[in-house]
Amino acid sequence: MLKISIDEIVKKIKEKTGLDESVIQKKIDEKVEELSGLVSRQGAAHIVANEFGVTLFKMPESGFLKIKNIVSGLKTASFVARVLRINPPREFKTKDGRQGKVCSILVGDGTGKLRVVFWDTNQIKLIEEGKISEGDIIRITNCYVKEGLTGIECHARSSSRIEINPKISEKIPSIEELQELSQRVNISSISDEGTYEIRGAIVNILENNPFFDVCPECRKRLNGNVCEEHGEVKPKKSIFLSTIFDDGTDNMRVVFFGRQAEILLGMSSEKAFEIAQEHNNFFYPIESKKQDILGKELIVEGKVSKNDFSGELEMIARRVILPNPVIEAKAILKELD
Numbered sequence: 001m002l003k004i005s006i007d008e009i010v011k012k013i014k015e016k017t018g019l020d021e022s023v024i025q026k027k028i029d030e031k032v033e034e035l036s037g038l039v040s041r042q043g044a045a046h047i048v049a050n051e052f053g054v055t056l057f058k059m060p061e062s063g064f065l066k067i068k069n070i071v072s073g074l075k076t077a078s079f080v081a082r083v084l085r086i087n088p089p090r091e092f093k094t095k096d097g098r099q100g101k102v103c104s105i106l107v108g109d110g111t112g113k114l115r116v117v118f119w120d121t122n123q124i125k126l127i128e129e130g131k132i133s134e135g136d137i138i139r140i141t142n143c144y145v146k147e148g149l150t151g152i153e154c155h156a157r158s159s160s161r162i163e164i165n166p167k168i169s170e171k172i173p174s175i176e177e178l179q180e181l182s183q184r185v186n187i188s189s190i191s192d193e194g195t196y197e198i199r200g201a202i203v204n205i206l207e208n209n210p211f212f213d214v215c216p217e218c219r220k221r222l223n224g225n226v227c228e229e230h231g232e233v234k235p236k237k238s239i240f241l242s243t244i245f246d247d248g249t250d251n252m253r254v255v256f257f258g259r260q261a262e263i264l265l266g267m268s269s270e271k272a273f274e275i276a277q278e279h280n281n282f283f284y285p286i287e288s289k290k291q292d293i294l295g296k297e298l299i300v301e302g303k304v305s306k307n308d309f310s311g312e313l314e315m316i317a318r319r320v321i322l323p324n325p326v327i328e329a330k331a332i333l334k335e336l337d
């Protein structure tokens with residue numbers, strides 16, 4: 001637990017949002033109430049800060065951030081990462097006729113990927129002359145971070161220091177390992193199949209029979225009672241949610257199977273099937289949880305591919321993160337009931 005007082009948290013929220021202190025205190029009171037004694041007032045303050053997107057974590061001593069902690073709005077970000085891709089420098093003309101150059105690269109560490117943009121001709125020269133190549137580790141200081149067209153971008157300043165393959169004690173994953181990691185993107189920028197991470201909310205759940213049979217051993221989908229690997233088995237129920245997911249830039253269909261759907265529903269497939277049978281309505285368990293699910297912020301990582309039937313791109317979720325701890329707390333409370 002971070003040793004940070006409620007007063008400090010309130011101050012940080014105030015700085016970021018410009019809200020009145022009394023409003024923030026009231027939000028914290030409401031959160032304490034909402035979680036009915038599950039968390040301390042300090043804990044509630046952390047949750048409220050999180051909801052406002054205020055980061056409270058301390059920078060590590062070295063001052064270098066992990067990519068997952070690099071968020072839009074940071075004024076001085078420094079990090080160590082491996083170069084995954086270099087986009088060739090591009091010339092442009094400003095409105096007043098000046099010539100400029102810009103170059104962007106994609107870097108990654110074990111926690112994520114990040115687009116880094118260079119405007120300084122000396123820095124771009126490092127790339128043009130091949131002093132920075134794909135696979136190199138770079139250490140950059142003093143960048144600023146903003147939301148770009150395709151997601152978060154980290155912009156180097158002329159004063160940013162760039163070190164190429166510095167001596168470091170920590171291990172940065174290889175290019176091959178990093179390629180497996182997904183990149184956080186805006187939905188509007190997804191035009192190809194691939195693995196991505198998106199942040200937004202489910203705005204609708206399509207009504208259908210969400211249950212299907214799986215092998216109790218390997219959890220693979222069954223057709224009838226026979227698993228290719230395990231022969232004749234007694235099928236288990238699993239559940240899926242077919243949703244419309246929106247991040248403010250666009251929306252796309254995201255499908256949650258099995259465990260991912262269970263996380264969203266806060267109940268096991270078996271329990272959901274029981275409830276469906278009680279109500280003689282396959283969609284009932286989802287309907288009953290709709291208000292908890294719709295509009296709640298989620299981070300979803302998954303594979304995007306073209307749906308054979310509709311021809312549209314859709315994502316199959318493979319990891320769901322609930323950035324809002326309130327939902328998690330509620331799920332735990334329900335679990336205990």
Ligand SMILES: [Zn+2]
Nearest residue numbers: 215218227230
């Ligand atoms: Zn099986």
